[in-house]
Each structure stands twice: as C-alpha cells, then as structure tokens.
Amino acid sequence: MSSSDEESLVQENEFENRDEQGLKTGEAATEKAETKKYCVMLLLVIPAIGQALSWGIYFLCDKALGMHDLMDKKFSMLNENQLGYIYLAAWIMAMTRACLIVNANGARSPARVERPDQHVYKVMSAAGKTSAKEPYVMMATTGPQGRFNRAQRGVFNMDEALPLVVVNILLAGFVFGPVIVVVCLLIALGRVIFGLKYKESLKARTAGFLPAMIGEKVLEGLVLLCAIKSIGGI
Secondary structure, eight states: OOHHHHHHHHHOOTTTTBOTTSOBOSOOOOHHHHHHHHHIIIIIIHHHHHHHHHHHHHHIIIIISSOHHHHHHHHHHHHHTTTHHHHHHHHHHHHHHHHHHHHHHHHHHHHTOOTTOOOOEEEOOOTTOOOSSOOOEEEOOSHHHHHHHHHHHHHHHHHHHHHHHHHHHHHHHHHHTHHHHHHHHHHHHHHHHHHHHHHHOTGGGHHHHHHHHHHHHHHHHHHHHHHHHHHHTO
16 A cells, blocks of 8 residues: 555544534435435436437437448347337336435435445444343434435345346246336336335335235246246247
C-alpha cells in the first residue's frame, strides 16, 4: 500500500455525520417523499433514458452500420416463433425488481441508514436480564430501521430466485410464447405485494409470497413438461 493510500485511510472518519447509534445525523426525509422520488427516478426517468438510448442504437445499426437486412431476419424469426413474449417477460421481471428497490429506498431515509449499509443490526438482549452467554447481534425489526430491513429483505428474496426464474422464462417462453407473460405478471404482482407487505410486518408478507411462488412453480412445471415431451417424444 502506498503512502498516499495509507494517508487517505488515516484521514477517513467512518463516524462522521453519525450519531451515537451509528445512524445518519440531520433531518430525514419522509418515507412517502423518498418513495415518490425513487418512483420517478427508477420507474420513469431511467427507463425512459434507456429506451431513448436503445432506439438510438437500433437506428444506428439499421441506418449507419448496414445491419438492416440482418436485423430484419432476426426480428422476423422472433415474430414467427412468438419469442418477443420472452423479452417482454424478462423486462417485466426487471421492472418488478425496480419496484422493490423503490420500496426499500423509500424506507432508508427515515431509518437514517447510510450507504453502503444494507441492514441494521442490534444486540438482542432484553433490558434487565442477565445471562452467562453473550447476546447475539441480530437485525433490527422494529421502528423505521425494522421497516427498512424488511423492505431490503423483499429485494434480496427476489434476487435469490431471479436467476432461475429468468432461465425458466427463456426455456418455457420459447414454446409457450404469450402465456409466459401472464405467468410473469402473476409473479411480478406477488413479488411487489410481498415487498410492500413485508415492510409492514413479517406475517403480512404471505399475501404476496403465495402468488409469486405459484407463478414461479408454474414456470418450473412448464419447463419439466417441455423436457418430458421432448425427451419422451410424446
């Protein structure tokens, strides 16, 4: 490590702008205001910019790079085989995760949790009780910090399942086309409800978890059906 790197580490103060609990100091924005801000940013502005750039790339390839005929063939193949629905389904999953991020980011400010922290932990030792054993450090589950932790868990829960869901979308979508979009809408609805309800309480999350799991298991079932018919020649 160079002397300049060592100097920067010495000068860095990880307790700056934190109170005695380690939370951010200063006035915190309300959850409603933060949620609205991130809704505009992640669900409107950034997707709009992405679409503008994507169509710009498309027209660049089509007009300037001489790829018109090649892309026409590819889009025709997608159209003839209803593969466009797979792309739509994948986009729905991406927007579903964006909704959960909005939900978690909205809860971050009132919890006064500074990035890069993703959860708040507390020593789970009831006041007045003594024990020979040291208490464990667990995630905070009450107040604004608890709401933030549960909202983050809603994001991470989807992240854990998302790779397999996307693979199943691609595999089943090749055969079932638009049906996959309907299944993904069920998953998306369940995941968003799961994240919103989870932020409110641990028990309430079941309302969204069930439809999400049903949709994901339908995808798995369609993949297995395709495997059986393909391998067995049924």
